[in-house]
Amino acid sequence: MKKVIGAFMVLCSVAVMAQSKNYNTKKGFVANGYDVVAYFDGQAMKGDAAFTTTYDGVKLKFANADNLKKFTGDPERYLPQYGGYCAYAVAVSGKKVSVNPETFEIRDGALYLFYNSGKNNTLQLWLAESPGDLKRQADKNWENIKK
Helix, strand or coil: CHHHHHHHHHHHHHHHHHHHCCCCCHHHCHHHHECCCHHHHCCCCECEEEEEEEECCEEEEECCHHHHHHHHHCHHHHCEHHHHCEHHHHHHCCCCCCCEEEEEEEECCEEEEECEECCEEHHHHHHHCCHHHHHHHHHHHHHHHHC
16 A cells, blocks of 8 residues: 555655646746736736745746735736737647747636747737637647646
């Protein structure tokens, strides 16, 4: 029985470590240090180092104490989809691509972030194509990427 429990503990530890590696933590924080709660108010706001927390092995910043409190009360609600990687890239190529944290969409109560540089705004591509179909494909691809 001890061997079974020990093996289970090791598997859980590996699963947690693997999961925390599936976040885009450019600049050391999820969403490049932007406040993931503020997106739900329609704003892309940089977080403040005075309001940080760690969740699932990664760090997040918030613009104020209220947003930090909202996040800690229901973190899964506010985390960006696909670990904060570009939703369009996950859907189309099955790849982890960094984002411009000011390019986002809230769809069906979930946060999606997108790559946007020069003339390549993947949010516009996402919207021009079929967001519902792309989301379904991204969901499938993300399950493979996470492994």
